[in-house]
Amino acid sequence: MNKLSWLQKNLVISIPITMVIALIYGYFNDVSYLKNLIIPLTFLMVLPMMINLPIRKVFEGGDLKVQLATQFINFAITPFLAFAIGLYFFPDNHYLVLGILLTGLLPTSGMTISWTGMAKGNIPAAIKMTIFGLLLGSLLTPIYINLLIGENVDIDMMKMVQQVVIIVLIPLIIGHLIQRALIHFYGMSHYQEKLKSKFPPFSTLGVLGIVFVAMALKSKTIIGSPILLGQILLPLVLLYLANFLLSTIIGKLLFKRGDAIALLYGTVMRNLSIALAIAMTAFGEEGSDIALVISLGYIIQVQMGAWIVKLTDRIYGKPAPSVAEDFVHMGIFSLHQDDTLRQAIQLLSEEKIHSLAVLDNQQKIQGLVSMEQIIDSVADGADLDNPLSVLPLTNALLVDLQQPIASIVNDMKRTHTYKIVVTNKKGEVEGIISGLDILEYLSRK
Template identity: 55%
Template sequence: MHTVLAWLQKHLVWSIPGAMLLGLLGGSVVDAGALRWAILPLTFLMVYPMMVSLNLRALAAPGGARLQGVALAINFVLMPLLGWAAGLLFFADQPALRLALLLTALLPTSGMTISWTGFAKGNVPAAVKMTVLGLLAGSLLAPLYLKALLGTVVEIPMLQVALQIALIVFLPMALGQLTQKWLVSRGGRERFDSHHKLRFPPWSTLGVLGIVAVSMALKAHDILRAPQALGALLLPLLAIYALNFVLSSVIGRALFARGDAIALVYGTVMRNLSIALAIAIGAFREQGAEAALLIALAYVVQVQAAAWYVRFTDRIFGPPAAPAARAA
């Protein structure tokens, strides 16, 4: 089972579209309304494994304050404004889709931030710290930003959003850290880092694929009635990700060395779409189901864009420094 899950995680570029197609087919032949009950357990399955491997100690690591400060400014000043403006431009009369764009903009970083930074030979420790800070800050600020930027066009159930975040972020985080502590006490930190830490994340992928499939199933009939609507949803996503990559790359090149610049790009472009999906469906009901479709499509754009960006990293930031030769 672990081998299958690891393959699905490694090939998200195929497994996510596959889950979307499966959900679309399933929702077209059966009533998908009953699948709503699966959202909460799938969300827990998605978030808890990530929290077991989350390194909260990274927050105490010295140095990198300037890099982290720039990342926070992009993630919580530029990106919320970009998500809000894109929603107003593309979906002025569709509040659910404006909600979807804003949710993705408000929740930065994911486990893939660290993975893609490693693939591009960037500063992985900085990416780890960025991921933890982004998760905590995004979870705390999201209800406030939603109310301030969208409260006039969408009813924002502040208490419901806060409870949803507590349920899908902070409870799994507490349980995950307790699990990590227990495993370390049994086998030691080295055993945890080399074995247990690698076994949990693939299970998170199963939760992601499940939620994506459910999201598509809930909107299957609407999609099949007007398949051209998917193109209208993809356009703003492509525009936002393209602009985000350009802005982060320009800022990274101007202010930081290669490794830090790469961490900045992946720490500000990769969004926590899993949590955005869970909040949309869990807190916003019918509007959330419509918002979830756009967020599910964002997975496809995000994974493809991140993979292509790795190929151009050396052209943008130059090749990584060669290791120093050993003295004879």
């Protein structure tokens, strides 16, 4: 797992290395058998990404303007810009044009959310952009391709729609069901803290596998005409730069810093994984030409994402003071007030935690029970089958997601409480902040 995590964190290195190895391997070997790996690698790439997608965030309001602006750029401007750039550079190769078009058609990726967080942008808005972009892109991609380039490229619309369903919608449904099952069996806090991080490295492995297949299948063409790589990279760079400039200008003119950053990453970052999967499964032999363009897009996208983070403060100014939402541990270990002391001991032992929340019949938090309180109760002769409601609970200090860190630190000092429960606007528990979280945050300043 450590090696997979390294690959995920170092895409700027791992993707070019994969491409070079694929070119060498494909040039000296018969790689036709690699086509059989396309579907398995596609699922390996897409399904882990879908498991971690927080679909419920779609139903939270408050940022309609930036969502509409983002999707307007994504579907009313970028596809036509990509198509025009593709036609200008490749008037005689419609499959390379289609590669540029596919790159511009499918917005956002899992890294949209991560990079928005690194740049101190609006993460909830970025999550919604990712989900809306994925769904709209899946629905509109077959239509755009047929309208813009259908006369020049042999397209089986039913097959393309079928592949979109197989590649996007089915993994989306399966991934959501797996997510809900994991949360049901292990709890939100266990999922967030210990399970969620295990999936992205497998998605990265799928990406590298698909890139390897695409490059290996085209290796003889590329090595025979190395100038082709430069010819493809130039229009891709222009597409990304144009998108970056447009999104930056609109963001600075119309939105606050957090929303502007989310808009930038929600439009500049493309879902190259889905585009690559569609290219390799829906277009037969010509799919490798399309996939070559998209594979090279990874090199530009990873570099651009990293550089935008470094330049964010220069472009948008310094971020506002950090709030609870920036470092809360989502989810909280909890039991019902009618659950027993024995169940609390088991949960604390299994999860190696020091305290948990106790909820009433309306799922509202009644207080916290700590390891020390339970040990004291057992020492006093308490029956392990007693309900938690008989224990003297510690009052939970509640803070809002938008409460500044300075205020949280003062609350901790005032109440001598170093584990704080974070709630959303509806009063629902979102997660927890401990004194250790505060220290880790301060150590990074």
